[in-house]
Amino acid sequence: MSLTDRPYDVVVWGATGVAGQLVADHLTGQYTPEELSLALGGRNEERLRRVETRLVDGTREWDDLPLVLGDATDPASLRELARSTRVVCTTVGPYTTYGTPLVEACVEAGTDYCDLTGEVTWIREMIDRYHDEAVETGARIVHSCGFDSxxxxxxxxxxxxxxxxxxxxxxxxxxxxxxxxxxxxxxxxxxxxxxxxxxxxxxxxxxxxxxxxxxxxxxxxxxxxxxxxxxxxxxxxxxxxxxxxxxxxxxxxxxxxxxxxxxxxxxxxxxxxxxxxxxxxxxxxxxxxxxxxxxxxxxxxxxxxxxxxxxxxxxxxxxxxxxxxxxxxxxxxxxxxxxxxxxxxxxxxxxxxxxxxxxDPGYGATAQMLGEAAMCLAREEIDSPVPGGVLTPASGIGAPLAERLREVGLxxxxxxxxxxxxx
Ligand SMILES: NC(=O)c1ccc[n+]([C@@H]2O[C@H](COP(=O)([O-])OP(=O)(O)OC[C@H]3O[C@@H](n4cnc5c(N)ncnc54)[C@H](OP(=O)(O)O)[C@@H]3O)[C@@H](O)[C@H]2O)c1
Structure with a gap:
């Protein structure tokens, strides 16, 4: 499926976790369904449904949110997730334990990706395994989109x-x-x-x-x-x-x-x-x-x-x-x-x-930073000469992220x- 035919702009993967819920709060509070095609992703339908109900009850604009079910240990479900959206915004960690198959799926599908990892040992592994392929498929794998870094x-x-x-x-x-x-x-x-x-x-x-x-x-x-x-x-x-x-x-x-x-x-x-x-x-x-x-x-x-x-x-x-x-x-x-x-x-x-x-830097502000990084990727607001790869916020997105962070109050x-x- 080409990027423009994908049903979602952004899937928040890990939407039942502490950081994932805050990111979903931020995106549904900041944007309307007309502005953003958003889905919540995770492994447990009941928990996801509870998060969805809370979000819908808390806003006037959102009547419902689609759920994408999968498991970090099930590569087929991650391939389906990666093919369904322009951007996967993931808070499923530890990334050392759960992150690799999702990066692989996004690289394969040419899907942009952003996360909250500060696990440098894992980032290096992702660089060595996937950077070259991500350059070829055009996937922007942007690590460390929270308070670090x-x-x-x-x-x-x-x-x-x-x-x-x-x-x-x-x-x-x-x-x-x-x-x-x-x-x-x-x-x-x-x-x-x-x-x-x-x-x-x-x-x-x-x-x-x-x-x-x-x-x-x-x-x-x-x-x-x-x-x-x-x-x-x-x-x-x-x-x-x-x-x-x-x-x-x-x-x-x-x-x-x-x-x-x-x-x-x-x-x-x-x-x-x-x-x-x-x-x-x-x-x-x-x-x-x-x-x-x-x-x-x-x-x-x-x-x-x-x-x-x-x-x-x-x-x-x-x-x-x-x-x-x-x-x-x-x-x-x-x-x-x-x-x-x-x-x-x-x-x-x-x-x-x-x-x-x-x-709070690690949660409230981090949710704004990760959410806005995902928005930059979804809207292709990128100022970087690099076409794809395993990247950093500055090399994968660049100055447009500063503009978006200002707009949401930082x-x-x-x-x-x-x-x-x-x-
Ligand atoms: N850089 C920063 O500034 C910053 C700030 C905050 C957090 N973080 C990082 O963000 C990550 C998440 O932190 P958190 O506090 O939100 O953790 P958390 O509350 O434990 O949330 C983890 C999420 O991962 C999901 N998950 C676990 N195993 C899964 C599996 N096999 N398949 C699919 N989903 C699975 C959980 O789903 P269930 O609800 O179903 O268990 C939950 O949604 C951590 O790596 C943390 O270090 C970074």
Missing amino acids: IPADLGNLLVQSFATDEFDAPCELVRIYLEAGSGGVSGGTMASAVAMYEAASTDPIARQTLRNPYSLAPRGERAGVDPGEQRRPKRDPLRDVWTAPSPMAPVNERVVRRSNAVLGYPWGREFRCSEVVPTGRGLGGAAAASAIAVGLGLGDVAMSIGPVREGLSRFVFPEPGEGPTNAQMDAGHFTVRVFGRGTAPDGPFVVASEISADR TVAVAEWTDTQSD
């Missing part, structure tokens, strides 16, 4: 486009600052973290993926000047603050480096990018940076030990299907700023972007940063 990847794209337009030069040094954030966590997210640590404990390629800062670059291009994530407290090279390691750096930095590589190195082969948490000035800033670094280090050690990981999964982490409360989500917010330094003919310059929202801004501005 849209603010970092799109924030860098905004900074680079501004620098190129205004100064005729890219930024060779980029710092991503996880400035502020508050929100909850779901069982699905913790299960995905556990799946990635498990992969790393048994699979040498997964371990190598986590060690190499360029592991998501195309094969043959997995080396460069960046040393990898910051692991200790450090003074910042661009701002007068202390910084701590960021828990999202292992994903976001690699995604941004992949964007540079897939786009043909528009920001140079010497492009350096790192993500940190700014903690302020003076002794207080240094102490806070040390506390975060120690906490993250201990967390990493605990998750690397099999029995501890198992104990945390069984007794501490929420179960799959459990998510943050409405109160936690309502109180959530985040700000991610990206600073880039470049050199124009008349001297150095600094550009800064900000992506922020008064919503702050998305970019400007020159001058010495008169302070932190």
Whole structure:
């Protein structure tokens, strides 16, 4: 079936889960059935029907929503799903466990795809297995369309486009600052973290993926000047603050480096990018940076030990299907700023972007980001020279996503940063 004959624009696959329901809430709240042919997908008809009833009761425009039944472990059902829609928007995770057959089905059918994965070991596997075929079929497989990694990847794209337009030069040094954030966590997210640590404990390629800062670059291009994530407290090279390691750096930095590589190195082969948490000035800033670094280090050690990981999964982490409360989500917010330094003919310059929202980053805002990524794909609002492949938000969609995020209420801004501005 050609893309234009497909019955659906978007299928939200995993619509019964915590993130999937929020994405379906966002899309039915934002668009009408005349604007979007939307279906809900999952493995359990009764649970899907309950979600559909809740959505229909909550809006005036939607009288019903078609259901697409299948199972992540049944490739035939996934092939049918992929052939029924222009875009599959999937929240069925851990992606390491459930994701591969769906990517294969979308690549085969030339169907665009977006997800919420931060599982770098799995993304690398998808690149190695499916990138070339996806280029041939024209499928855009766009990973990491949630809090990891849209603010970092799109924030860098905004900074680079501004620098190129205004100064005729890219930024060779980029710092991503996880400035502020508050929100909850779901069982699905913790299960995905556990799946990635498990992969790393048994699979040498997964371990190598986590060690190499360029592991998501195309094969043959997995080396460069960046040393990898910051692991200790450090003074910042661009701002007068202390910084701590960021828990999202292992994903976001690699995604941004992949964007540079897939786009043909528009920001140079010497492009350096790192993500940190700014903690302020003076002794207080240094102490806070040390506390975060120690906490993250201990967390990493605990998750690397099999029995501890198992104990945390069984007794501490929420179960799959459990998510943050409405109160936690309502109180959530985040700000991610990206600073880039470049050199124009008349001297150095600094550009800064900000992506922020008064919503829980991992759920409320993530649902907006994933939903709008799916809308860009469905409407072919793409600004990228790349025809298809296993891609990132910046290389698979690009600037139109910034426009859509602004329209649904996120702050998305970019400007020159001058010495008169302070932190
Ligand atoms: N990047 C980010 O910022 C971000 C934010 C939030 C979440 N995430 C990621 O998103 C993923 C989902 O998280 P979540 O909290 O929504 O998880 P969840 O609540 O556990 O939802 C998982 C979904 O997968 C479905 N599922 C499980 N096994 C399936 C199978 N065999 N076939 C078809 N469907 C199946 C579940 O269906 P049933 O209801 O039938 O069990 C449910 O709809 C995780 O990987 C998480 O890490 C990322």
